[in-house]
Amino acid sequence: MSDSSPRKIIAVLGGTGKEGRGLAYRWAKAGHQILIGSRTPEKAQGAAADLTGLLGGKAAIRGTSNSEAARRADIVVLTVPYAAHRATLESVSSDLAGKILVDVTVPLVPPKVAKVQMPPAGSAAQEAREILGEGVQVTSAFQNISHEHLLGNEAIECDVLVTGTSKEARAETLGLVRDAGLVGWDAGPIENSVVVEGMTSILIGINREYGGSRAGIRITGIG
Amino acid sequence: MSDSSPRKIIAVLGGTGKEGRGLAYRWAKAGHQILIGSRTPEKAQGAAADLTGLLGGKAAIRGTSNSEAARRADIVVLTVPYAAHRATLESVSSDLAGKILVDVTVPLVPPKVAKVQMPPAGSAAQEAREILGEGVQVTSAFQNISHEHLLGNEAIECDVLVTGTSKEARAETLGLVRDAGLVGWDAGPIENSVVVEGMTSILIGINREYGGSRAGIRITGIG
Numbered sequence: 001m002s003d004s005s006p007r008k009i010i011a012v013l014g015g016t017g018k019e020g021r022g023l024a025y026r027w028a029k030a031g032h033q034i035l036i037g038s039r040t041p042e043k044a045q046g047a048a049a050d051l052t053g054l055l056g057g058k059a060a061i062r063g064t065s066n067s068e069a070a071r072r073a074d075i076v077v078l079t080v081p082y083a084a085h086r087a088t089l090e091s092v093s094s095d096l097a098g099k100i101l102v103d104v105t106v107p108l109v110p111p112k113v114a115k116v117q118m119p120p121a122g123s124a125a126q127e128a129r130e131i132l133g134e135g136v137q138v139t140s141a142f143q144n145i146s147h148e149h150l151l152g153n154e155a156i157e158c159d160v161l162v163t164g165t166s167k168e169a170r171a172e173t174l175g176l177v178r179d180a181g182l183v184g185w186d187a188g189p190i191e192n193s194v195v196v197e198g199m200t201s202i203l204i205g206i207n208r209e210y211g212g213s214r215a216g217i218r219i220t221g222i223g
Numbered sequence: 224m225s226d227s228s229p230r231k232i233i234a235v236l237g238g239t240g241k242e243g244r245g246l247a248y249r250w251a252k253a254g255h256q257i258l259i260g261s262r263t264p265e266k267a268q269g270a271a272a273d274l275t276g277l278l279g280g281k282a283a284i285r286g287t288s289n290s291e292a293a294r295r296a297d298i299v300v301l302t303v304p305y306a307a308h309r310a311t312l313e314s315v316s317s318d319l320a321g322k323i324l325v326d327v328t329v330p331l332v333p334p335k336v337a338k339v340q341m342p343p344a345g346s347a348a349q350e351a352r353e354i355l356g357e358g359v360q361v362t363s364a365f366q367n368i369s370h371e372h373l374l375g376n377e378a379i380e381c382d383v384l385v386t387g388t389s390k391e392a393r394a395e396t397l398g399l400v401r402d403a404g405l406v407g408w409d410a411g412p413i414e415n416s417v418v419v420e421g422m423t424s425i426l427i428g429i430n431r432e433y434g435g436s437r438a439g440i441r442i443t444g445i446g
């Protein structure tokens with residue numbers, strides 16, 4: 001953990017899905033304590049057991065309800081499909097006071113998932129902000145990372161753009177990006193999340209058009 | 224011109240500005256015929272003379288009014304500041320029937336230019352679509368390329384995402400991207416332009432935050 005953030009308790013809500021599992025795996029490997037949350041705690045316990053096995057038994061990962069995971073964590077990461085976004089946030093809202101909610105959600109509208117279609121709030125992250133109110137810092141990150149990459153150990157050729165409601169919350173989230181083995185960038189206020197969420201639709205379209213599955217983005221020209 | 228698109232007449236409206244001059248320079252170098260448009264034709268003629276000089280006299284570049292440039296061109300590129308976007312489009316609308324309008328405009332709202340703030344239409348390109356109606360194909364491109372790069376000859380470390388109202392119009396615009404010496408990607412329907420226009424604000428913020436002037440993006444993971 002010498003290069004990692006101080007050890008934290010990280011809740012991954014919707015952590016039984018592929019994106020959530022991948023992030024939980026990487027953060028557990030970096031030494032953080034992980035609480036996988038699910039509407040069905042038994043599924044969360046199953047995912048926790050799987051990931052602990054993948055890590056050779058040397059990981060602090062537990063499965064529980066979304067609400068308990070949110071209540072006991074230092075920082076809470078939301079990785080549910082967009083259809084469950086509002087209901088999950090409303091169910092844990094009271095557990096988030098004073099914490100940071102890292103929203104990974106992309107508001108895809110099937111069947112046209114390669115077309116940018118944002119909710120009335122402007123983006124999923126701004127919708128989270130509306131639901132949670134001023135007492136919770138909301139950041140937005142990891143939307144462009146293909147879950148196929150996260151459970152491997154190879155370098156990931158995609159940067160992470162972090163937007164959020166305060167510079168401090170973005171800095172904290174950038175620590176989690178580093179601990180996941182990724183390159184992150186402070187991409188400004190939460191209003192900018194429309195760009196990052198929408199980029200996922202463009203990358204889906206590029207994968208289709210150019211015959212790939214791993215399109216990503218890199219920031220160039222700095223340093 | 225062996226690798227370039229067939230020789231075209233390209234109008235660059237607002238072509239006396241830095242972005243417009245840079246694009247005109249690169250397309251003239253690739254062998255296209257350029258009409259620089261301006262509200263003040265004398266200024267356009269001055270810019271045309273400057274660029275012809277830069278190219279050693281061997282270029283087909285003329286300066287004229289925006290309206291004449293639009294009327295005589297095969298394809299029309301709009302590079303005005305956002306404050307002049309609507310008025311310029313309205314003034315050339317009747318000259319654009321059956322053509323492609325390539326919108327380079329970024330709807331920055333000073334002083335918070337690092338915060339994404341889109342017009343009610345959703346993006347500048349969608350606003351152009353509303354103003355011009357169904358008889359004009361609108362594409363959107365080049366918003367993330369710093370003008371400092373275009374007048375040089377070195378490779379530019381920033382890809383161009385092209386959105387637009389039809390696949391054919393995007394393909395045509397991708398030809399112009401190649402002719403400018405840049406790597407382009409079909410980024411889908413015109414609704415996706417919010418991502419590309421908004422990315423400019425994120426890149427401005429990254430330049431400020433990380434101390435640079437040339438932040439760009441690359442698409443990775445394909446091929």
